[in-house]
Amino acid sequence: MADEPIVVGIDIGTTKVCTLVARVEGANNLRILGVGIEPSQGIRKGNIVDLQAASQAIGRSIEKAERTSGMEITSALISLAGSHVSSVNSRGVVGISGRAIDQEDVFRALDAAQAVAIPHNREIIHVIQRGFVVDGQDGIRLPVGMHGYRLEVEAHIITAGAATVENLRQSVQASGVQASHFVLNPLASAEVVLSDTERQMGAVVCDIGGGTTDMAIYIDGDIWHTMVLGIGGNHITSDIAHGLRLSISQAEEVKKQYGHALQEEIDERDSFSTRIFGEENPVEIRRKDLSMIIEARVEEIFDLVLQEIKRSGYDGLLPAGVVLTGGASQLPGLRTLASQVLGLPVRVAKPENLLGLADQLYSPAYSTSVGLLYWAMMMSEAAPAAGGGRRSHRKGGNPTLDTIKNWLKRLLP
Numbered sequence: 022m023a024d025e026p027i028v029v030g031i032d033i034g035t036t037k038v039c040t041l042v043a044r045v046e047g048a049n050n051l052r053i054l055g056v057g058i059e060p061s062q063g064i065r066k067g068n069i070v071d072l073q074a075a076s077q078a079i080g081r082s083i084e085k086a087e088r089t090s091g092m093e094i095t096s097a098l099i100s101l102a103g104s105h106v107s108s109v110n111s112r113g114v115v116g117i118s119g120r121a122i123d124q125e126d127v128f129r130a131l132d133a134a135q136a137v138a139i140p141h142n143r144e145i146i147h148v149i150q151r152g153f154v155v156d157g158q159d160g161i162r163l164p165v166g167m168h169g170y171r172l173e174v175e176a177h178i179i180t181a182g183a184a185t186v187e188n189l190r191q192s193v194q195a196s197g198v199q200a201s202h203f204v205l206n207p208l209a210s211a212e213v214v215l216s217d218t219e220r221q222m223g224a225v226v227c228d229i230g231g232g233t234t235d236m237a238i239y240i241d242g243d244i245w246h247t248m249v250l251g252i253g254g255n256h257i258t259s260d261i262a263h264g265l266r267l268s269i270s271q272a273e274e275v276k277k278q279y280g281h282a283l284q285e286e287i288d289e290r291d292s293f294s295t296r297i298f299g300e301e302n303p304v305e306i307r308r309k310d311l312s313m314i315i316e317a318r319v320e321e322i323f324d325l326v327l328q329e330i331k332r333s334g335y336d337g338l339l340p341a342g343v344v345l346t347g348g349a350s351q352l353p354g355l356r357t358l359a360s361q362v363l364g365l366p367v368r369v370a371k372p373e374n375l376l377g378l379a380d381q382l383y384s385p386a387y388s389t390s391v392g393l394l395y396w397a398m399m400m401s402e403a404a405p406a407a408g409g410g411r412r413s414h415r416k417g418g419n420p421t422l423d424t425i426k427n428w429l430k431r432l433l434p
């Protein structure tokens with residue numbers, strides 16, 4: 022089935038770059054054809070700090086994915102995170118003069134919503150419609166076809182530092198790849214880990230990576246709020262390195278092998294041996310001491326997450342709780358601690374149900390990477406949407422006109 026669309030995503034993370042090539046098969050399946058996972062370089066907290074090193078790491082990842090898939094990559098969706106990302110809610114208003122509202126009016130309203138004062142050093146990444154008001158009547162999900170005089174859209178606008186975006190663009194361009202669109206990390210992850218029920222009820226996606234914790238709040242099926250915190254699993258590692266006098270790579274090893282986020286779960290007598298700086302022989306380290314260090318940092322991360330949720334003003338609207346993902350969410354005990362600190366139900370999720378070369382990808386570390394493919398799939402399907410044939414990759418997702426519009430809106434600008 023050669024004409025089934027090929028989708029490509031490049032997840033540029035703080036610890037790894039992951040390029041994936043997949044074919045969209047049947048109704049909504051992704052067959053992974055190419056995988057290129059490489060350690061990151063020159064990227065800190067979602068920002069490029071060394072363009073050459075970053076371009077090289079990205080280049081190696083692209084090359085690997087090209088080799089495994091046997092395909093040349095010319096354009097791809099790119100993940101975006103970092104402290105340079107911010108979001109505002111805005112309202113766009115247009116006049117209709119009593120006739121039926123059409124899609125063009127919706128686009129005009131979204132355009133008007135983008136007319137908020139956005140500094141020239143910022144680039145708009147997503148314009149997400151959250152609901153419509155027609156002649157003062159709010160809570161309208163799909164205004165097309167309705168009659169009215171005044172159409173208002175409530176939009177969530179995500180902007181990023183223009184220079185950072187340009188650096189990312191250049192770093193993939195160096196390998197001959199065009200960045201077709203950027204997708205904010207948590208919005209990519211959400212496509213993988215959030216169920217339709219959760220996004221209807223109200224839930225937070227929280228992707229804890231190496232250098233960033235990326236969050237998105239979904240309510241009534243839509244994205245209502247997004248946040249990026251400059252803290253992640255690497256901070257846990259460096260605490261361990263400082264606290265136990267280990268090198269960063271040793272600390273990383275120890276964290277993955279013996280780490281636990283809840284001291285109280287660890288037996289006093291439980292220990293392991295490792296080499297530390299300035300000591301000839303390996304020394305015994307109590308796992309309780311290790312987990313004490315980890316617990317303090319993880320608690321701090323979730324304190325910040327809680328603060329952000331409260332600051333958003335939606336803290337009372339999240340009965341489905343928090344869905345954790347990202348490499349650091351694999352730490353034992355983290356889910357329980359998160360639930361204690363946040364006072365919400367918490368689960369950990371990862372990609373599932375892929376075809377092809379997917380074994381490596383069934384880890385929370387690849388939710389963003391796989392999520393980019395779902396976005397690419399939605400985008401490749403969006404173009405011929407008028408002719409029908411749209412589909413949802415989510416379970417039970419029959420394509421209603423509403424979902425089609427939902428997808429369309431995410432393509433903007």
Ligand SMILES: Nc1ncnc2c1ncn2[C@@H]1O[C@H](COP(=O)(O)OP(=O)(O)OP(=O)(O)O)[C@@H](O)[C@H]1O
Pocket residue numbers: 033034035036037038066067102206229230231232233234253254255256258273276277280347348349350351352353385386387
């Ligand atoms: N088994 C594990 N237990 C605990 N932590 C882990 C485990 N595996 C990976 N991690 C941690 O996950 C983090 C990397 O996660 P991930 O791959 O999601 O980050 P990234 O996408 O490269 O970074 P970011 O999204 O922050 O830019 C590292 O801090 C790593 O130590």
Ligand SMILES: [Mg+2]
Pocket residue numbers: 034035206230231347389
């Ligand atoms: Mg990531």
